[in-house]
Amino acid sequence: EAQVTQNPRYLITVTGKKLTVTCSQNMNHEYMSWYRQDPGLGLRQIYYSMNVEVTDKGDVPEGYKVSRKEKRNFPLILESPSPNQTSLYFCASSKQSPNEQFFGPGTRLTVL
Amino acid sequence: AQKVTQAQTEISVVEKEDVTLDCVYETRDTTYYLFWYKQPPSGELVFLIRRNSFDEQNEISGRYSWNFQKSTSSFNFTITASQVVDSAVYFCALSEVDSSYKLIFGSGTRLLVRP
Numbered sequence: 005e006a007q008v009t010q011n012p013r014y015l016i017t018v019t020g021k022k023l024t025v026t027c028s029q030n031m032n033h034e035y036m037s038w039y040r041q042d043p044g045l046g047l048r049q050i051y052y053s054m055n056v057e058v059t060d061k062g063d064v065p066e067g068y069k070v071s072r073k074e075k076r077n078f079p080l081i082l083e084s085p086s087p088n089q090t091s092l093y094f095c096a097s098s099k100q101s102p103n104e105q106f107f108g109p110g111t112r113l114t115v116l
Numbered sequence: 117a118q119k120v121t122q123a124q125t126e127i128s129v130v131e132k133e134d135v136t137l138d139c140v141y142e143t144r145d146t147t148y149y150l151f152w153y154k155q156p157p158s159g160e161l162v163f164l165i166r167r168n169s170f171d172e173q174n175e176i177s178g179r180y181s182w183n184f185q186k187s188t189s190s191f192n193f194t195i196t197a198s199q200v201v202d203s204a205v206y207f208c209a210l211s212e213v214d215s216s217y218k219l220i221f222g223s224g225t226r227l228l229v230r231p
Contacts (some may be wrong), residue, residue: 037219046122046207046221047161062218094161100150102211105219107161 005058008037010056010095016114017085024081025111027095035098036069036078037105040091047094053078085115118143122222129198130230131160137193137225139208150184150191151209151219156162161207167191198229 008029017023029036037052039062049062053072067089069081076096082089092112096105119142128137129135141150163220165175167184175182179196208222 039219039221044223046120046223047209048221049218052218061218077160092159096161102166102213102219104138104151104163104166106163107153110159 006097006106008097008106010093010108010111012111013109014112016116018116019086020084023082023085023113025082025093025095025113027077027078027080027108029078029095029097030076031097031099031106032075032108033097033099034075035100035103035105036072037096038068038078038080039094039096040064040089041094041110050080050093067112085113087115089113090115098107118210118212119220119222120208120220122206122208122225123138124225126226126228128228128230131200132197133229134196135195135198135227135229137195137206137227139193139222141189141191141208141210143210143212144152145212146214149190149211151211152182152191152193153206153207153209153221154210154223155205157204164193164206195227195231198227200229200231203227203229 011026034055038050039047041047051070053059095108098105121140148169150167154162181194183192205224207224208219
């Protein structure tokens with residue numbers, strides 16, 4: 005089944021404790037992206053990747069890192085999480101931007 | 117700067133009513149793409165449609181229809197004969213060629229269809 009998977013789906017952590025949210029797609033898509041969803045703000049892009057080893061900042065990259073060492077994986081790293089990073093995070097992929105983006109199920113992160 | 121505005125925060129209708137969700141966008145690009153996504157209560161994001169800036173034809177898919185008007189920078193979404201299963205948050209989004217196809221979302225419209 006073609007899909008984008010994210011792990012974990014739910015995470016509660018404390019300020020400053022490094023964490024990684026994994027994202028994997030099995031559709032051989034070149035383009036991958038991370039978004040955060042906050043009430044009243046819609047989805048905002050954090051980082052995106054046009055292909056392996058090619059990443060770029062979206063609208064709200066501060067406090068996040070990404071890497072794209074393999075085509076299928078695009079992990080989101082929070083080196084030192086803070087409470088303002090409490091949010092719902094979505095990973096997405098598409099064959100080529102600006103095609104339809106397939107979204108993962110979301111990761112709900114709470115930083116205390 | 118690119119921007120997507122969904123002025124309707126929440127809409128409530130009774131089943132079988134028609135409802136239109138508004139989307140207004142701002143862009144300097146001549147080539148861009150517009151999208152609609154649905155987010156049901158379960159939380160996943162479901163792609164509904166993509167339209168490029170050179171195609172102003174309206175589109176109909178079952179009970180769903182989209183009206184793209186470049187003159188007013190709008191890409192409105194109409195649900196005909198709404199059903200309870202249409203209850204969801206709907207997002208309009210813009211992607212510009214000059215911004216490496218970064219996807220800009222509106223803030224979403226929550227649609228509640230009451231039985």
